Amino acid sequence: FSVCGQISIIRFPDTVKQMSKYKVVLSSQDKDKSLVTVEMDAHGSFCFKAKPGTYKVQVMVPEAETRAGLTLKPQTFPLTVTDRPVMDVAFVQFLASVSGKVSCLDTCGDLLVTLQSLSRQGEKRSLQLSGKVNSMTFTFDNVLPGKYKSKNWNATSCGPHTLPVF
Incomplete structure (x- = not known):
């Protein structure tokens, strides 16, 4: 058959x-x-x-x-x-979705969230978030498997965080 x-x-x-x-x-x-x-x-x-x-x-x-x-x-x-x-x-x-939440001590305002592959240097994606709230959520769709670092940027930037995607 x-x-x-x-x-x-x-x-x-x-x-x-x-x-x-x-x-x-x-x-x-x-x-x-x-x-x-x-x-x-x-x-x-x-x-x-x-x-x-x-x-x-x-x-x-x-x-x-x-x-x-x-x-x-x-x-x-x-x-x-x-x-x-x-x-x-x-x-x-297999493609993943990576999502998260940025919590701010005060109103968040404008933020740039970046997801960068640790093993594939050219692979970097960013999302612009804005709002007068204390926290904001984000999602990156169609992410290839691997290890990534995420950065959240505003006037008082948070440091990068490493995220494994399996």
């Missing part, structure tokens, strides 16, 4: 310009422990032929791309082939 799926990447890390031709591995979990490897096509699709049994599918992402912040979920996709094709194997890029 056919076992087919899709790899979806929404945002490439700065050092990764396009989707590589990732190798996808189908591993039998039954007694024969067989392995079959295919390469995805230009659109991120892949297909295997498999006998009925229990399997796991895994995408092999090059180490350089993993270090650049590219992570797929799930890491492995378990499946069982019974008496029909399996056409819904899906791997999607």
Whole structure:
């Protein structure tokens, strides 16, 4: 039977310009422990032929791309082939949301909140916040995995804080 799926990447890390031709591995979990490897096509699709049994599918992402912040979920996709094709194997890029709250001793006023990657120097994002309140919340969406530092800037700036994003 056919076992087919899709790899979806929404945002490439700065050092990764396009989707590589990732190798996808189908591993039998039954007694024969067989392995079959295919390469995805230009659109991120892949297909295997498999006998009925229990399997796991895994995408092999090059180490350089993993270090650049590219992570797929799930890491492995378990499946069982019974008496029909399996056409819904899906791997999607993991992107996080980082949110926080800035509390001020007095009215906050205008603030600039910056999120900078510790391992990817070119990756820096900022949000401008303003309001005459004692605290403000912020959210950075579509954040690649890694360690970051956050800075909150105003006339009496708070220091940077290191934030792990997994």
